Amino acid sequence: MSTNPERIYTAGLVVIGDEILSGRTHDKNIAQVASWLQVQGIRLAEVRVVPDVMEKIVAAVNALRAENDYLFTTGGIGPTHDDITVDAVAEALGLGVEVHPDARAILERYYTSRGLELTEARLRMARAPAGAELIPNRMSGAPGIRIGNIFLMAGVPHITAGMLDALTGTLEGGMPLKSETIGCWTAESEVADILRKAEQDHEGCQIGSYPFFREGKVGANFVIRSTDAEALADCARDLTRALEDRGNPCIAGGI
Amino acid sequence: MSTNPERIYTAGLVVIGDEILSGRTHDKNIAQVASWLQVQGIRLAEVRVVPDVMEKIVAAVNALRAENDYLFTTGGIGPTHDDITVDAVAEALGLGVEVHPDARAILERYYTSRGLELTEARLRMARAPAGAELIPNRMSGAPGIRIGNIFLMAGVPHITAGMLDALTGTLEGGMPLKSETIGCWTAESEVADILRKAEQDHEGCQIGSYPFFREGKVGANFVIRSTDAEALADCARDLTRALEDRGNPCIAGGI
Numbered sequence: 001m002s003t004n005p006e007r008i009y010t011a012g013l014v015v016i017g018d019e020i021l022s023g024r025t026h027d028k029n030i031a032q033v034a035s036w037l038q039v040q041g042i043r044l045a046e047v048r049v050v051p052d053v054m055e056k057i058v059a060a061v062n063a064l065r066a067e068n069d070y071l072f073t074t075g076g077i078g079p080t081h082d083d084i085t086v087d088a089v090a091e092a093l094g095l096g097v098e099v100h101p102d103a104r105a106i107l108e109r110y111y112t113s114r115g116l117e118l119t120e121a122r123l124r125m126a127r128a129p130a131g132a133e134l135i136p137n138r139m140s141g142a143p144g145i146r147i148g149n150i151f152l153m154a155g156v157p158h159i160t161a162g163m164l165d166a167l168t169g170t171l172e173g174g175m176p177l178k179s180e181t182i183g184c185w186t187a188e189s190e191v192a193d194i195l196r197k198a199e200q201d202h203e204g205c206q207i208g209s210y211p212f213f214r215e216g217k218v219g220a221n222f223v224i225r226s227t228d229a230e231a232l233a234d235c236a237r238d239l240t241r242a243l244e245d246r247g248n249p250c251i252a253g254g255i
Numbered sequence: 256m257s258t259n260p261e262r263i264y265t266a267g268l269v270v271i272g273d274e275i276l277s278g279r280t281h282d283k284n285i286a287q288v289a290s291w292l293q294v295q296g297i298r299l300a301e302v303r304v305v306p307d308v309m310e311k312i313v314a315a316v317n318a319l320r321a322e323n324d325y326l327f328t329t330g331g332i333g334p335t336h337d338d339i340t341v342d343a344v345a346e347a348l349g350l351g352v353e354v355h356p357d358a359r360a361i362l363e364r365y366y367t368s369r370g371l372e373l374t375e376a377r378l379r380m381a382r383a384p385a386g387a388e389l390i391p392n393r394m395s396g397a398p399g400i401r402i403g404n405i406f407l408m409a410g411v412p413h414i415t416a417g418m419l420d421a422l423t424g425t426l427e428g429g430m431p432l433k434s435e436t437i438g439c440w441t442a443e444s445e446v447a448d449i450l451r452k453a454e455q456d457h458e459g460c461q462i463g464s465y466p467f468f469r470e471g472k473v474g475a476n477f478v479i480r481s482t483d484a485e486a487l488a489d490c491a492r493d494l495t496r497a498l499e500d501r502g503n504p505c506i507a508g509g510i
Contacts, residue, residue, distance in 0.1 A: 015302075017463075018461070018463050018480075019463055019465055019478070020285065020286075020289070020302075021289055021298070021299045021300070021301075021302070022289055022290075022293060022299070022432070022434075022478075022480070023285075023286045023287070023288075023289030023290030023291075023292075023293060023299070024434075024463075024465075024478065025286075025465065026283070026285075026286040027282070027285060027286070028281070030275065030278075030281075030282060030304065031275075031278045031280075031281040031282070032278070033278075034275070034276055034277055034278030035277075035278030036278075037278075038277060038278060043276070044276045044277070044278070045276070045306070046276075046303065046304065046305055046306075046311065046315075047270075047275075047276070047302075047303065047304035048301065048302065048303050048304075049285065049301065049302035049303075049304075050301055051300070051301075052463075056301065060301075078443060078444075078464070078466065079443060079444035079447045080443050080444075080447045080450055080451070080464040081447065081450060081451040081454065081462075082461075082462070082463055082464060119444065119445075119447075120448075121444045121445075121447030121448060122444040124444075124447070125444070140468075156466065156467070177277070179277075179279075188333060188334060188335050189333075189334035189335075189374065189376045189377040189379075189380070190374070190376075191376075192334045192335045192336065192374075192376030192379070193375075193376060195335055195336060196335070196336040199336060206273070206337075207336075207337070208272075208273050208274055208307075208337055209333070209335040209337060210274055210279075210280065211333065211411065212411070213395075213411075223274070223277075223279065225273075225277070
């Protein structure tokens with residue numbers, strides 16, 4: 001992986017599919033893509049979930065690609081009539097759509113080896129914006145698609161996972177964001193002043209507070225994030241000390 | 256619930272929080288809000304996930320409230336420094352922020368009954384855009400906030416659930432979207448032409464195709480959606496017949 005510590009790289013994600021917006025399917029790709037990006041030194045800056053509607057996809061793709069270094073999409077690259085991501089992205093980029101010869105060959109091999117035919121519907125999965133490259137899909141044949149810094153991936157999470165895996169280490173990123181988590185059996189409202197002060201005192205550190213209710217008690221995990229390992233360690237030490245001085249034993253690593 | 260069958264009501268959702276974009280927390284509110292809206296006869300038209308950054312929240316709130324009948328937000332209404340949703344929504348609407356007297360009274364009762372003080376940090380949870388109403392929170396005291404057709408809810412899913420429950424039946428909606436699911440142990444690419452034709456033949460019906468791989472076999476659920484019960488039943492009957500005519504036994508209700 002190429003790393004440029006001098007700047008912050010960001011990505012946008014467009015999640016495409018009526019099934020997410022109807023509540024029928026619980027999205028798993030946001031968390032999966034977000035975690036993967038962290039490791040690449042790229043921050044997920046915004047996600048938009050849009051329906052299988054051409055102009056909605058085009059608008060989201062154009063908005064997020066303008067604001068970010070990378071754009072990812074999940075969903076809508078299968079063989080059925082509601083799979084219109086390729087057409088929408090081509091439209092957003094002002095490109096034509098064509099059958100990618102390598103994708104066609106991959107699908108031919110995949111279906112032939114299973115004694116099946118490459119029907120017209122299946123051939124839809126070989127369509128790509130003109131000039132695109134393929135992202136290997138070790139799970140189910142039909143590849144993902146890369147056009148410059150735009151990545152079209154499957155909607156089914158384990159297929160998306162395989163595609164992300166194929167991309168690991170290939171994108172230029174900045175310094176990965178590191179984090180330290182400190183857990184406390186306290187209400188976050190008890191220590192809000194301490195959190196605020198710790199963040200102010202340590203430049204380049206952000207502190208998130210994530211309350212929970214477990215085993216009949218309130219608690220919270222405080223997550224400090226920074227690209228600077230030393231600043232992170234200093235902030236974690238000072239925050240722990242301040243919390244413990246107020247009578248809140250801290251659990252390093254979180255609860 | 257007031258129902259106006261003559262038109263389609265839509266909602267936007269802004270999910271606020273660095274913890275979702277970092278992949279640390281798996282969002283559960285998109286699916287929860289989406290399912291709840293369906294029952295109210297309101298369609299979730301778009302979701303944006305944004306970080307705890309003022310201008311990002313303001314931009315998402317303004318974009319989605321302009322396009323939809325209702326706007327919901329989740330996250331960022333707690334007591335800590337990174338909870339800025341109230342300020343961001345007030346800014347988006349051009350309103351001031353004030354301590355809501357009823358919210359203050361609720362928090363006072365809540366903390367007093369637990370032998371705790373209403374500290375400055377906790378009092379943050381009583382802040383609301385000027386003129387707002389409260390959404391009851393039976394789980395943890397701090398209420399949600401309603402300003403016209405904008406609803407600010409908690410980020411913690413079980414608290415959000417309680418707030419949605421309090422709103423059930425209070426919003427004007429259109430005809431609820433009904434759905435029928437037909438499951439088949441077939442690859443969706445085998446029957447893509449059948450799906451397309453069924454959708455074309457039945458006006459007002461949309462068909463989504465949701466493939467899966469289970470028990471070593473590929474299958475798919477086909478979900479037909481319509482506000483028209485009769486059109487839905489006709490479409491389901493014709494689709495089932497066409498699938499079975501091609502040798503694919505159908506499982507009504509899905510697999």
